[in-house]
Amino acid sequence: MNISAFARPLAAAAAVLAVAALTACSSVPVTSMVKLARTDLATADPAALRIAVRLPQGLRPRRVTLRIAVAVGADKREQAFVLADLDDPAELLSLAGEVTNDTMIYAFRIAPADVPRVLALRDEMAAHKAKGERGSLTLGVGAEACRIGALPAKALITSYLKTERAGDFFPLTRDVDLRKDVPKEAAPERIPLCG
Numbered sequence: 001m002n003i004s005a006f007a008r009p010l011a012a013a014a015a016v017l018a019v020a021a022l023t024a025c026s027s028v029p030v031t032s033m034v035k036l037a038r039t040d041l042a043t044a045d046p047a048a049l050r051i052a053v054r055l056p057q058g059l060r061p062r063r064v065t066l067r068i069a070v071a072v073g074a075d076k077r078e079q080a081f082v083l084a085d086l087d088d089p090a091e092l093l094s095l096a097g098e099v100t101n102d103t104m105i106y107a108f109r110i111a112p113a114d115v116p117r118v119l120a121l122r123d124e125m126a127a128h129k130a131k132g133e134r135g136s137l138t139l140g141v142g143a144e145a146c147r148i149g150a151l152p153a154k155a156l157i158t159s160y161l162k163t164e165r166a167g168d169f170f171p172l173t174r175d176v177d178l179r180k181d182v183p184k185e186a187a188p189e190r191i192p193l194c195g
Contacts, residue, residue, distance in 0.1 A: 094168035146194035
């Protein structure tokens with residue numbers, strides 16, 4: 001997800017699986033683009049941010065990371081946050097219709113201890129904007145995965161985002177095929193076995 005010019009508009013999204021970035025801008029549903037464009041991260045509560053991914057049964061996430069980069073001119077600073085598992089089943093109700101027999105959904109949140117660091121980055125962005133400086137804020141989600149068995153011929157991944165505590169998850173990318181839509185280094189055969 002890219003937030004540019006310290007403003008409200010959110011451009012395309014990126015989902016990452018395995019060792020390389022899986023850029024799936026063409027897989028972002030139009031309704032999600034509208035929802036993203038209406039999201040104001042300057043006022044959003046980072047503690048309410050939720051990320052979910054639907055994976056084929058043969059894959060499991062191992063470590064999910066949120067990367068936030070603030071760039072002003074040539075100066076760019078990035079911080080990474082390891083996301084915590086979302087352990088409240090009630091929060092996943094809006095995804096109930098997304099589960100199929102051959103998939104699992106995993107959901108994550110910013111760890112409570114990391115929320116002040118995320119707020120500090122947002123405050124830094126606001127301070128630059130208040131001075132009239134142009135720049136960008138980039139959010140990226142990365143996940144290391146492992147295989148617990150063979151993957152189907154079509155290994156489709158869908159990612160979801162929830163930006164409001166009382167809101168629902170909405171698809172960020174839909175049905176990105178690991179066998180066709182990713183760089184070679186992220187191909188299913190290169191994903192290590194769980195162990």
